[in-house]
Amino acid sequence: MKTLIIGGGKTGQSIERFLQSQGRDYEMWDTRDSEQPQRAVSDYAQIVLSPGVSIHHPWVEQAQLAGVAVTGDIQMFFDHVQAPVVAVTGTNGKSTVTTMVAHILEKSGFNVACGGNLGTPALDLLDENIDVYVVEVSSFQLETVTNVRPKAATILNLTDDHLDRHGSMEQYLQEKLKLVQHAECVVLNQSLKSQVKLSKDVHWVAENGSVKAFNEAVAIQLCVSMDVKASECEEALASYQGLRHRNEVVTVRDEITWINDSKGTNIGAMMAAVQSSPSSLNQTIVLLGGVSKGADFSVSATLLQSVQEVIVYGQDRELIQQQLGETERLNSVETLFEACEQAKEKAQFGSTVLFSPACASFDQFANFEARGEAFVDWVKTHVEGKRQ
Ligand code: UMA
DSSP states (O other), rough: EEEEEEOOSSSHHHHHHHHHHHTTEEEEEOTTTTTOOOOOOGGGGEEEEOTTTTTTOOOHHHHHHHHHHEHHHHHHHHHHHOOOOOEEESSSSSHHHHHHHHHHHHTTOEEEEETTTSSSSHHHHOTEEEESSEEEHHHHHHHTOOOOOOOOEOOOOOSSSSSHHSSHHHHHHHHHHHHHTTTTEEEGGGGGGGTTTSOOOOOEEEOOOHHHHHHHHHHHHHHHHHTTTTHHHHHHHOOOOOOTTTTTTEEETEEEEEEEEOOOOOOOHHHHHHHHOSGGGGGEEEESSSSSSTTTTGGGGHHHHHEEEEESSSHHHHHOOOOOOOOOEEEOOOSSSHHHHHEEEEETTTTTEEEEEOOOTTTTSSSSHHHHHHHHHHHHTSOOOTTT
């Protein structure tokens, strides 16, 4: 019997390559591109979902009722992986901690493969020469996970995101917990202590200082589980280069700092970026907007009332504005570029212009990278004057 892959994007194609390598018979169905399969659901041996496809898709629910196994690339990856896996999930900081861990382990002499939600799909990482895998795992990917056993795993934090997909914070947490339940070493944010009850030892890490210090502490704990000394981890972190589109300083001109945090796609990420602004809050101008994914911005209203200016743009700008409450400091424009122009007018000596959208990008851009590049290009042209 055939396997049906649903979704023909990056993950779907990696599943296809994997099934081909195993000599397995499959079909691929992109629900947005083609008609539904001619066969009855019960004619398939297994359905493999891409992360963008919800487990509550009517066709998938029908398959489950018919007793057809439903899985995803992360479960398949864990079913076939031969070396230890360090796995990272959470609402924010996943990519940073994943790449920090990979960097430390590489510096310690391991042959490391790093990917997952971060970029290279997990199944494409499989290689018999790898000593350790470091994977970022999203809550979408966890929906189809049933039993995974990482060597070490973390949930970095949990704030409002993707609730349009998961329905409630409780369900969102349940998805995330699947990653740590059977991990040999579990590292969790201390703020989750009241919500998470696990019948095993947990390394609780408190988030007292900067986000960077917290991320480093978690990365070190995860690497210690791979028998790397904490002192060696600290040494390796000294040469860790941050990620693109994540609190990336684009330029400092006339004492005004322009920061690209396009990877900040939810409110928690934006609030963390605002709190780490190099300027005081009343000299920080925040640009945000796009597709708000059902999030409630009122949780950030108090913080945003203390900044110099908030400029909201994009599809959900009116909704966001309502949730933040009307204030003089809140402006609304249609596009990111208009927001940049306003920020340039309002910025003064010592200001920081922080682009941390707290939203998905697809109303105006293909993805967060394209959105970040557009911001960087605008700053290079209109602030640095390099491309005029
Ligand atoms: N599709 C359907 N039916 C649907 C939805 C989508 O057929 O109901 C099709 C689309 O037409 C498209 C394909 O599925 O052809 C896209 O698949 P996908 O949305 O699962 O995305 P991939 O290209 O496979 O990329 C996924 C992750 N995307 C999502 O989870 C939405 C990428 O994370 C990840 O890098 C990649 O796998 C490799 O592992 C991106 C992301 O935004 C960066 N992740 C979210 C986040 O970080 O917040 C979870």
